[in-house]
Amino acid sequence: MVRMLRPLTRAVTYKRWLHIVVAIVWPSLWLFVEEAWWTQVTAAVVLGLAGLVPVARVVEGFQARLLLTGPRQGAESPEIVTTPSLTWADRGRTVVWLETRLCLGWAVAHVSVQLPLLAVDLLTAGLGRGPAAGGFVPVEGTHWWYAALSPLPLVLLAVVVVWSGRLTTALAGRLLGPSRAERMAALEERTEQLLERTRIARELHDSIGHALTVAVVQAGAARAAGDPAFTDRALEAIEETGRAALEDLERVLGVLRESEKPASGRPTLADADRLLESARASGAKVDAEVTGPVETVPGPVSREGYRILQESLTNVLRHAGAVPVRVRVHVADGTVVLAVRNPLPAGVSGAGRGSGLRGIRERAALLGGRARTGPDAGDWQVHAELPLS
Incomplete structure (x- = not known):
């Protein structure tokens, strides 16, 4: 009742x-x-x-x-x-x-x-x-x-x-x-929002993760070295990397605060030297070779290529430490090829299932390209091919 x-x-x-x-x-x-x-x-x-x-x-x-x-x-x-x-x-x-x-x-x-x-x-x-x-x-x-x-x-x-x-x-x-058309439009808008959130999550993972990894590696190396000059260089590297991470964080938060504000100031492959110097300052022996007109790579491809390179170097510092790293960036024939190789740490095997490696493969797939990550002839490799068109 x-x-x-x-x-x-x-x-x-x-x-x-x-x-x-x-x-x-x-x-x-x-x-x-x-x-x-x-x-x-x-x-x-x-x-x-x-x-x-x-x-x-x-x-x-x-x-x-x-x-x-x-x-x-x-x-x-x-x-x-x-x-x-x-x-x-x-x-x-x-x-x-x-x-x-x-x-x-x-x-x-x-x-x-x-x-x-x-x-x-x-x-x-x-x-x-x-x-x-x-x-x-x-x-x-x-x-x-x-x-x-x-x-x-x-x-x-x-x-x-x-x-x-x-x-x-x-x-x-x-x-x-x-109507059906309006439902489809709303679904597409919702999908775009989810993709944007996913992209932002990847940006934060790559940028903040790289900064923290560099800071941890540099701090540990400085404590072990006991050399004031080395400690000064380590602190300088931590400061520079932290400042770059703060800039990325502020940019992402600005996009979140103003949903209609276009993302700007995102690093591209033209800024790859910053990543390479950061890895060298952390003790890695980086052998880098950049060929082709990197500055002409389209914005979306160049930005995602930068993030792939950043995540690859972060993984090297996090899991392998101060080891020789070979980095190749080649732009030709309508494709950007990114290759990062380093000696495989002892006791590490398998194809790697971390969120960072998955993010590398997803970034490449979204651009219509492909990426391979995993052991290769005793080394750990990241090999990505991104089409320019």
Whole structure:
């Protein structure tokens, strides 16, 4: 019983009833001027023509969101759109919505008036006074048991109010909801947002991870060396790497704070010397060779290539330490080839499943290229091929 009565305690039930009844307010005014059947036909025709106007869906959408949805959804309900109709199919659905709302409004409004009148007639007839309200449903005679039946019309009215509201809300989701094209556009936008978040996560992983790795390696080497001059160089390398990481962090946070702000200032392959010097300062013996017009590599390819190189050198410092590293960057024939090789640390085998290595492969795949990571002839290699187009 409590579950059945619960909808009657919710404000949204009565807001939905109001939404239904409001639909017939202006057609009802015509009845005071001319009480004829053609007035309602004219109202239906006017609504049909109004539904063909693109902005009609905006008005109906806002009204439906305000009165049909609960407080947890409200103006943010994704099932009811508030944008103009883009296609004739959207306009047709708006027309159907307006006509359905008009018909349902007449029916619910009529029942909402007649059922209370019927309850009053049953009660007065049961008390032996005869019908007093004079509703459309006649009550014959003055039987005592009419009084026992008088609550039934009110119960039926409650059922009509609750279920007509639910029906209207369901129809609004179908007729005022996003079309297939709009759903696809929203899905594409959501996908772009997820891809951007993934890219930002990779940026932070690569940049901050590289800075922390360099700091740890430099601090450990300085403590082991016990040489003031070496310690000064280590602190200088830590300072420079940390400053670069802070710049990357500030840039990423700026993009997050202003979602429409374009990302700028991201390092590219033209800045690869900074990575190589950082690795050398950490003790790695880097043999680097850069050939081809690196400065002409397109921005997205150059930026992702820089991150691949950064993650590769970070892995060398983190897992192998101060070892000889061979770095080759070659730009030719419409492709950027990145190759990083270092001696495989003792006790390390397998194809590597860390998030950094996975990020390297994913970066290459997103650009239409490919990347291989893992042991090769006693060395650990990262080999990536990125197309320029």
